[in-house]
Amino acid sequence: IQVYVPRDSAALAVGADEVADAIVAQAAARGAQVELIRNGSRGLFWLEPLVEVMTAAGRVAYGPVAVEDVAGLFDAGFLSGGAHPLGHGVTAEIPYLARQQRLTCVRMGVTDPLSLTDYATHGGWAGLRQALQMPADGIWQTVLDSGLRGRGGAAFPAGIKWRTVAQAQADQKYVVCNADEGDSGTFADRMVLEDDPYLLIEGMTIAALACGATRGYVYVRSEYPLAVQVFGEAIERARTAGYLGDNILGSGHAFELEVRMGAGSYVCGEETAMLESLEGKRGIVRAKPPIPALSGLFGQPTVINNVLTFAAAPWILSHGAQAYKDHGRGRSTGTLPFQLAGNIARGGLVELAFGVTLRELVFDWGGGSASGRPVKAVQVGGPLGTYLPESQWDIPLDYEAYAAVGAVVGHGGLVVHDDTADLSKLARYAMAFCAIESCGKCTPCRIGSTRGVEVIDRIVTNHHQPAVREQQVKLLRDLCDTMVSGSLCAMGGMTPYPVLSALNHFPADFGLAADQRS
Numbered sequence: 281i282q283v284y285v286p287r288d289s290a291a292l293a294v295g296a297d298e299v300a301d302a303i304v305a306q307a308a309a310r311g312a313q314v315e316l317i318r319n320g321s322r323g324l325f326w327l328e329p330l331v332e333v334m335t336a337a338g339r340v341a342y343g344p345v346a347v348e349d350v351a352g353l354f355d356a357g358f359l360s361g362g363a364h365p366l367g368h369g370v371t372a373e374i375p376y377l378a379r380q381q382r383l384t385c386v387r388m389g390v391t392d393p394l395s396l397t398d399y400a401t402h403g404g405w406a407g408l409r410q411a412l413q414m415p416a417d418g419i420w421q422t423v424l425d426s427g428l429r430g431r432g433g434a435a436f437p438a439g440i441k442w443r444t445v446a447q448a449q450a451d452q453k454y455v456v457c458n459a460d461e462g463d464s465g466t467f468a469d470r471m472v473l474e475d476d477p478y479l480l481i482e483g484m485t486i487a488a489l490a491c492g493a494t495r496g497y498v499y500v501r502s503e504y505p506l507a508v509q510v511f512g513e514a515i516e517r518a519r520t521a522g523y524l525g526d527n528i529l530g531s532g533h534a535f536e537l538e539v540r541m542g543a544g545s546y547v548c549g550e551e552t553a554m555l556e557s558l559e560g561k562r563g564i565v566r567a568k569p570p571i572p573a574l575s576g577l578f579g580q581p582t583v584i585n586n587v588l589t590f591a592a593a594p595w596i597l598s599h600g601a602q603a604y605k606d607h608g609r610g611r612s613t614g615t616l617p618f619q620l621a622g623n624i625a626r627g628g629l630v631e632l633a634f635g636v637t638l639r640e641l642v643f644d645w646g647g648g649s650a651s652g653r654p655v656k657a658v659q660v661g662g663p664l665g666t667y668l669p670e671s672q673w674d675i676p677l678d679y680e681a682y683a684a685v686g687a688v689v690g691h692g693g694l695v696v697h698d699d700t701a702d703l704s705k706l707a708r709y710a711m712a713f714c715a716i717e718s719c720g721k722c723t724p725c726r727i728g729s730t731r732g733v734e735v736i737d738r739i740v741t742n743h744h745q746p747a748v749r750e751q752q753v754k755l756l757r758d759l760c761d762t763m764v765s766g767s768l769c770a771m772g773g774m775t776p777y778p779v780l781s782a783l784n785h786f787p788a789d790f791g792l793a794a795d796q797r798s
């Protein structure tokens with residue numbers, strides 16, 4: 281009997297290893313034949329450790345399972361899908377999962393992440409095999425036609441980037457994957473690396489074929505040691521099986537891939553700072569132009585995309601551009617694996633087509649706040665993303681609709697706050713975060729963020745001096761204008777987003793009347 285216990289970091293953090301050991305021990309004590317499979321996570325984090333058992337009806341889920349629950353599960357006959365208070369029925373029918381539109385994350389939690397057989401059996405390598413049949417310009421044209429945009433934050437069309445590198449003249453080109461994933465509340469990149477690593481290898485290899493690159497690097501944040509280990513193992517296995525190396529699947533194409541670890545700097549998620557770091561230098565942002573597609577890693581043409589961008593490519597190649605484009609709305613085509621985090625009852629990964637609303641994600645999937653208190657604000661797009669008040673929760677999540685209200689979709693991370701949150705403290709945190717993480721290259725970010733902390737402090741402490749407070753609010757707005765207009769990269773340029781959204785939508789938290797909004 282096959283029993284699945286995830287080995288993803290989120291499951292391990294809540295005792296998955298111990299639960300797996302307890303299941304093996306109970307099975308041995310009871311003489312039950314159990315084949316333990318360490319799968320990836322389904323992304324239903326509130327149910328982790330989520331134990332699944334293969335039955336005639338399909339895989340049946342139990343969770344969250346603690347070590348002390350294991351004997352009771354055996355008593356209830358869970359090896360044949362028996363009823364138990366922790367039971368959720370057939371996993372694929374759990375509404376949180378069944379109502380998703382998983383294209384990129386379709387294998388997550390289903391397979392053993394390092395099993396090449398599992399990967400191939402569940403549709404793996406179909407995109408690469410298709411790409412190997414196509415000319416390079418057919419590959420990037422397919423990605424261009426799909427409308428895929430960079431999932432790292434800037435949302436630049438991936439096909440245009442790939443075409444630019446393909447058409448550049450150089451002896452050496454590179455494909456670099458940004459897996460720095462430093463945004464608060466995000467974990468989708470980590471899940472790809474840990475739970476479906478061959479997907480990223482396949483996506484990067486497709487990009488390499490499209491643009492003529494023969495070397496690739498995956499830049500992973502140092503906080504993801506398990507991801508580095510699993511992905512490194514996946515590279516070795518893929519190479520041994522002929523999916524990487526000098527002669528990919530006998531095609532004559534060569535592509536080699538390596539993992540590089542960051543050193544804990546948020547700004548190294550900015551693509552040019554990441555290139556500096558990859559080259560062994562301090563992670564400082566480069567001025568553009570030249571763009572990395574023409575002069576990137578070691579001065580050579582380089583495709584840089586986020587994990588989720590590369591991870592979307594295999595599905596696009598195997599199913600066609602139009603099939604991908606059939607999902608989403610407007611210029612925001614396809615799906616995005618949204619990540620529900622913060623004060624939320626059912627945190628996890630929810631992959632859906634663009635166009636879903638924040639209200640649906642936070643309440644229909646997330647179940648509202650974990651505290652049970654009213655939700656006050658949702659920050660979308662990482663620590664530099666906007667705080668959205670309830671009046672904006674029905675805006676369809678797509679790049680254009682969010683830009684129209686000064687918000688960003690970013691990497692799809694949502695951090696929920698209940699009504700105990702003080703938005704002035706969160707605004708102050710944004711400025712303090714920028715002051716700590718600034719690379720120091722430009723003045724509005726390096727100095728402005730420190731001044732920003734001081735100005736916010738003066739606003740909230742001068743309760744009894746309205747004139748001082750008003751003057752400081754004006755100063756804060758001027759400072760934010762300067763940071764937006766005068767910063768070299770998004771670190772300084774977007775820190776005002778959370779600050780101004782907090783000030784504009786939650787003035788009371790700053791001790792201001794509503795009429796003192798912008």
Ligand code: SF4
Pocket residue numbers: 547565717718719720721722723725726767768769770771772773
């Ligand atoms: Fe560096 Fe900040 Fe300027 Fe970006 S905005 S280049 S992080 S100082």
